[in-house]
Amino acid sequence: MNGRSEKRTDCENCPLRRLAHFRAFTSDELAYVSRFKVGEFAVDAGATILMEGAQSAHLFTVLSGWGFRYKTLDDGRRQILNYVMPGDLVGLQGSLLGEMQHSIEALSPVTLCVFERTKLNELYKSYPELAYDLTWIAAREERILDENLLSIGRRSALERAAYLLAFLYQRAEALNLFDGNRVAIPITQQHVADTLGLSIVHTNKTLKKLAARGVIRWAEKGCNVGDIKGLLAIAGWDGYREIRRPFI
Incomplete structure (x- = not known):
């Protein structure tokens, strides 16, 4: 992933938390997510965020910007699978399956919150509501793909x-x-x-x-x-x- 580190946004003051579109964290969840987050990363429009077949030590939440997930055939033909926007989690597939099965590209300048993959076990063991949220996010992606199909x-x-x-x-x-x-x-x-x-x-x-x-x-x-x-x-x-x- 080609990009640059950005000034870290405090999770307590995250602009996404001000939107009625997202559920609120409990104080314990907010404290954990603040520890889980290790930084921010910014990429320019047209940059590859994650590449099919790649392995990554991190997963990411889109803080700002637009992107899309896609797969390509050997001859270069591309199928866009869906689009990512603020609040969407990317890289979970690579975290759980070992490598990415699709690529992600930025449509506009994108800023990502960066999380360490190794800390996922702590999330599942100690924060069942957040673990449920990950399941909900995965199910939502499936629903979107159903409609696209x-x-x-x-x-x-x-x-x-x-x-x-x-x-x-x-x-x-x-x-x-x-x-x-x-x-x-x-x-x-x-x-x-x-x-x-x-x-x-x-x-x-x-x-x-x-x-x-x-x-x-x-x-x-x-x-x-x-x-x-x-x-x-x-x-x-x-x-x-x-x-x-x-x-x-």
């Missing part, structure tokens, strides 16, 4: 694109990433194509159809959502609902 397998290209953009928009909105403005989701049309399993030409045509309906507007720095209800209707999806989720 449904999109690729059964939704039309237009429905797939609408679902993806609605999902990313609603997740980001819950995390206050737009600061009250409907600012661009920082993805390119190639990212959309690699997520949906479409050619770049088909993706471009599909996004133009969504733009023609007035639900999105493509900008230089990504995609602006203008009508989230319209996107949800096109996707045939009820929307993202997740209240008081845990994070480490």
Whole structure:
């Protein structure tokens, strides 16, 4: 992972703790997480956070920024599996299975809280509620992948694109990433194509159809959502609902 060490954010003053989106820690849990955290690391947009096949002595929580998980075939074709945002845990797979089964790349500048993998045993032995949180986080990833697989397998290209953009928009909105403005989701049309399993030409045509309906507007720095209800209707999806989720 290429990046740089950052000034450490005190866990007690973590900006994520101020969001209603996340459950509160008990005082004992907060003290443990403060000890568990060994530092922070920052990477630039386009940098690889973790590489498929790599082994790492650490796992990470995204403190700020956007990224995505992906796998590649031998000929370089890429499938984006899902996207990571603040509060998401990355590297747990490598910690439990010995090596990463996918790669993670930064979409924007990303800051990560760094935790030592060797201290996971203490978490499981002494903090069962935090251990449950890790299980919840893993189950949530499975649920997201289920929905993504449904999109690729059964939704039309237009429905797939609408679902993806609605999902990313609603997740980001819950995390206050737009600061009250409907600012661009920082993805390119190639990212959309690699997520949906479409050619770049088909993706471009599909996004133009969504733009023609007035639900999105493509900008230089990504995609602006203008009508989230319209996107949800096109996707045939009820929307993202997740209240008081845990994070480490």
